[in-house]
Amino acid sequence: MSNKVSCEIIKDMLPLYYDDVCSDESKRMVEEHLVGCPNCKNELDRLKADFILPKEEIETIRSDSNVIKNISSFWNQSKIKSFMKGMIISALLFSVINLGYFGLFNWQIISVSTDEVEIKNVSQLADSKIVYYAETNDGYSLNRLNYDMDKEGSFYITPLRPIIKREAQLHNGFENRYYSIDIKYQEKARGKVIKRIYYGTPKDKILIWEKGMDLPKASEEIENMFHE
Incomplete structure (x- = not known):
């Protein structure tokens, strides 16, 4: 069935397929077409790239934030520990900046x-x-x-x-x-x-x-x- 479906139709269907709002029959048609069509497969990968990477970055930042909270409970006002705290906060800010930079150009x-x-x-x-x-x-x-x-x-x-x-x-x-x-x-x-x-x-x-x-x-x- 997929061999009879043009790439233009599949490209129109890809957003529905990616959002999981099309019928099971339509899903099968798209998936069968993607097996033999690298161009449409690349188009689907591009749709996924718009959203997957930002989610991964956000999870990384959340993880970093939890680590900072756990460590901060053991800190006192000493200069060495304050320096360590500053370094970790700087690393977190750097991650946030990178995520924002990626988002500005890719979301x-x-x-x-x-x-x-x-x-x-x-x-x-x-x-x-x-x-x-x-x-x-x-x-x-x-x-x-x-x-x-x-x-x-x-x-x-x-x-x-x-x-x-x-x-x-x-x-x-x-x-x-x-x-x-x-x-x-x-x-x-x-x-x-x-x-x-x-x-x-x-x-x-x-x-x-x-x-x-x-x-x-x-x-x-x-x-x-x-x-x-």
């Missing part, structure tokens, strides 16, 4: 303003999937998209960046490329009917599609792009 937590995004060429593929071109115009890289849905049937595709942005590199990122959305799959995975699709957040969004909208057919070039 994908800041959404991209729609003032910096343009959605183009929204159309429909022969298999009913919706396809669109997302272009960011501020010159910074984009490496994570978050998928979410509210109770009213609004589906949000939110581009995320770290606090400190990096310059975009040609052909390496999500900032300028075509995307496809499989509405039927997303509805099945979430158990809800999608009424509209937005790029952005509930407070800052661009409408891509809404139920009843008459979309043009995708060009042959775009069809080939998603069915190679």
